Amino acid sequence: MDRIDAMRTFVTVVNEGTFIRAADRLEMSPQLVSKYVSRLEQHLGVRLLNRTTRRIHLTEAGTNYHQRAQQVLADIDDMENQVGDLQTQAQGLLRISAPVSFAIRHMAPLLSEFQKAHPGVGIDLQLNDRKVEVVEEGFDIVLRIGHLKSSSLIAKRIAPIRLVMCASPAYLKQYGTPQRPEDLRGHRYLRYSYMEPDASQPAYHWLQSKSQDGISDMISNNGDVLIKAAIAGAGIALQPTFISGSAIKEGKLQVILSEYEPEPMALYALYAHRQLLASKVRSFIDFIDGYFGDPPYWD
Incomplete structure (x- = not known):
């Protein structure tokens, strides 16, 4: 054997x-x-x-x-991968985990262009918004959005992620436009279930305390669902601009409390720390670095 x-x-x-x-x-x-x-x-x-x-x-x-x-x-x-042609030519299957909404909206052109530049690399893209374990689940790279804590993994910052609070013009006309964070108390909140609490942000603190009181009007683990609900007038959503940006530009959503906008998060590429990094991983990290721009094109 x-x-x-x-x-x-x-x-x-x-x-x-x-x-x-x-x-x-x-x-x-x-x-x-x-x-x-x-x-x-x-x-x-x-x-x-x-x-x-x-x-x-x-x-x-x-x-x-x-x-x-x-x-x-x-x-x-x-x-x-350090021997012969593999030292300069990336090959093999690259297993990537990425957030659902981000991948659906922004990953397809990136992956297509990457494979044109590296035809020897196959892509296995898995979409999931939960926290994925890179090594334990067999991924080469995990794309993650947030404020990263200390980790044994290598984290490459790819792009800033801006969060905005928004609602439809019709909703704001009916229920009023909040001028201060405390004005959010009487409004409907469309909450993303994976978002971590941040009491240092006044507006978010009011929304979070509202949801902790058990009166969130909608909770979902998918930001696209919440943005579509906000467009339909269901309430106020706190979502990244890579999801909400197009609806804001089209006038379907209106940004509120912009002066209380939370500190930007970031999109990171996480991969295991190894002395000899596989060419396929190194090539993808180099390719995605700067691809979306800073500020990114959706902003």
Whole structure:
């Protein structure tokens, strides 16, 4: 048994979630995939996976082995990427996680242009607004928006992210335009569920206290839904301009309390710290750096 092939097969099964999808990814039969994993378990003398008819579940040993195996395979790829043509020509599958609304609105042209410049790189883009673990979930790069806390990961600042408070002209005509943060108390708030509290921002503090009182009028984990609700007159939304900007320019939304606008956040590219960075990762980081502009084109 080739231990590297068996290790790669096991990692692929975990990342894909099923033996069938792993087989498709590896271009081999599901029976051979299962055989590789079974032989790896026999070699290690421990069960790595609990199998059911529909799903696989990692054992504690499997979880630990998966994390270490991913790093070993990444290090092998990094080493090979420094040899011959791979040193200058990026190749392989690049797994990227990105926020849903940002990716839908702004990632397609970027990825298309990147692949034209680097035809040897395939893209596996997964959209999710939750906090994604780069190494544990097998991603090469995670794009994340916010104020980053200390981390063992490398964080490359890509673009500023401006937050604005906005509502439809019809809503403001009916309920009045807030002039001060405390005027928000009587208004409907359309809250993004992943937004972290920031009591240092007066306007946000009033909106957050309103939602903590249990009277938020709408909560969603997707900013596009909230902006469309705001356009329809459902209330006031606090959203980034990469989502709200076009509606503001078209007059469908009106910015309020601009003098109390929160401090800008940023879009970051996160990746694992390695001495030898894979060419595909390095090429993408170099490509996305400055791509959106500063200020970005949506502003």
